[in-house]
Structures are given as C-alpha cells and as structure tokens.
Amino acid sequence: MTGDQLNVVLLGAPGSGKGTQAERVGPAFGLPHISTGDILRAALAAGTPLGLEAKRYMEAGELVPDEVVVGIIRERLADDDARRGFLLDGFPRTLEQARALDAMLTDAGRALTDVVLIDVPEEELVQRLSGRRLCRGCGKGYHTVFDPPRQEGACNVCGGELYQRADDNEETVRNRLQVYRRQTEPLVGYYSERGVLKAVSGGGRMPDDVFADVRRVLAGGTSA
Numbered sequence: 692m693t694g695d696q697l698n699v700v701l702l703g704a705p706g707s708g709k710g711t712q713a714e715r716v717g718p719a720f721g722l723p724h725i726s727t728g729d730i731l732r733a734a735l736a737a738g739t740p741l742g743l744e745a746k747r748y749m750e751a752g753e754l755v756p757d758e759v760v761v762g763i764i765r766e767r768l769a770d771d772d773a774r775r776g777f778l779l780d781g782f783p784r785t786l787e788q789a790r791a792l793d794a795m796l797t798d799a800g801r802a803l804t805d806v807v808l809i810d811v812p813e814e815e816l817v818q819r820l821s822g823r824r825l826c827r828g829c830g831k832g833y834h835t836v837f838d839p840p841r842q843e844g845a846c847n848v849c850g851g852e853l854y855q856r857a858d859d860n861e862e863t864v865r866n867r868l869q870v871y872r873r874q875t876e877p878l879v880g881y882y883s884e885r886g887v888l889k890a891v892s893g894g895g896r897m898p899d900d901v902f903a904d905v906r907r908v909l910a911g912g913t914s915a
Contacts (some may be wrong), residue, residue, distance in 0.1 A: 696775060699720075699778045700778075703893070725778060785877075806878075807909065815894050818836065826853055
C-alpha cells in the first residue's frame with residue numbers, strides 16, 4: 692500500500708528548528724503535519740476514549756503511557772487525509788515508540804519512507820534556547836543574539852520588561868538536551884540501520900536554506 696506515499700518522521704533536538712521545518716514540509720508535499728501535542732489536545736477536546744484516558748494521566752501529572760499515545764497516533768493515521776502520506780513531528784521519541792510505529796504501519800500495509808534529522812551542534816542549540824526572551828506585557832518574543840530589542844531588557848512594541856522562561860535558562864536547556872540524547876538520539880541509529888535516515892545540517896543556517904535541503908532529500912536527493 693505504501694507505493695507513492697511519503698510517510699515521514701522529522702527528528703531534531705529542542706531548538707533545532709524542527710517545528711519550523713514541519714510547518715513548511717507539510718504544505719510543500721501535501722502531507723498532514725501530525726504533531727503529538729496537537730493530536731493529544733484534539734483527542735482531549737473530542738472526548739475520545741483514548742483522549743479521556745490520556746487526560747487521566749495528565750491531570751495526575753504523569754506521563755501518558757506509550758500504549759495510549761500509540762493508540763491515538765494509530766487513530767490519526769487512519770484519517771482520510773493521512774491515508775496517502777503523513778509527516779510525524781514529536782513521535783516517536785523512544786525506541787519503544789519507534790518499534791510500535793513500525794508494527795502499526797506494517798499491520799496497515801504501510802512503512803516509513805523517510806526519517807529526516809535536523810542536525811545542529813549542541814553549543815548552538817544552547818545559544819538558541821538560552822537566548823530567548825519574552826515580553827511580560829504583550830508576549831512578543833526576542834533573542835539576545837539573533838533578534839535583540841532596540842533597548843536591552845525592554846520590548847520594542849510596548850516597552851514591557853523582557854524575561855527568560857525558567858525552562859530556557861542554560862542549566863535547564865542542557866538538561867533537556869541530555870534527556871533528548873538519552874531517549875531520542877538512539878532513533879538515529881535505529882533508522883540508519885533501516886536505510887531511511889536522512890540527515891540535514893541545521894547549524895549556522897537560515898530556515899530557508901535548511902528547508903531547501905529537506906525538500907531535496909524528500910524529493911529523492913542525498914543527505915545534506
């Protein structure tokens with residue numbers, strides 16, 4: 692059933708620009724952009740059985756178990772718009788989830804065609820994430836290096852105070868990257884062994900240039 696389908700997983704560490712690329716890749720290839728967070732929220736809002744089960748864990752402050760997340764992904768991939776291809780963003784995050792996704796697709800007579808890794812050096816990721824600032828007044832975002840305000844610490848729009856979110860301080864950022872390496876980086880080897888991994892350099896480059904490479908590898912080119 693895979694045939695001409697483009698069934699894609701997008702991988703990348705926090706700060707790699709993966710979300711930005713997902714928003715471009717979906718429309719460019721006519722693929723539904725399936726974000727784990729979005730479909731969890733949709734399942735919650737719709738009150739589906741799996742959504743209600745996920746809600747129970749989330750309200751208790753616990754991680755939603757793999758079997759629930761996998762079930763919600765399975766339901767989403769069965770929707771009409773995903774039958775001819777899809778772009779997964781935020782799933783799988785672990786080897787267990789990757790194996791569950793493979794089994795799910797095999798049962799449906801499908802398979803992943805491409806796993807695209809947006810590869811960015813760790814120190815650049817730290818700089819990107821720890822440099823983010825938000826305005827307390829209007830919520831506008833800035834970056835101390837890439838998009839600084841005209842006056843340090845003050846919003847260009849409303850003059851409000853700029854602040855750093857707790858999860859953007861350097862220590863927390865490094866912890867987040869450590870979690871990513873431990874849980875998600877093993878997927879690089881897993882998919883490389885299966886011949887579907889395509890790495891694209893995202894370091895020191897503009898989003899348009901990264902997207903040009905992502906588009907090329909999905910159109911049948913080599914890794915960039």
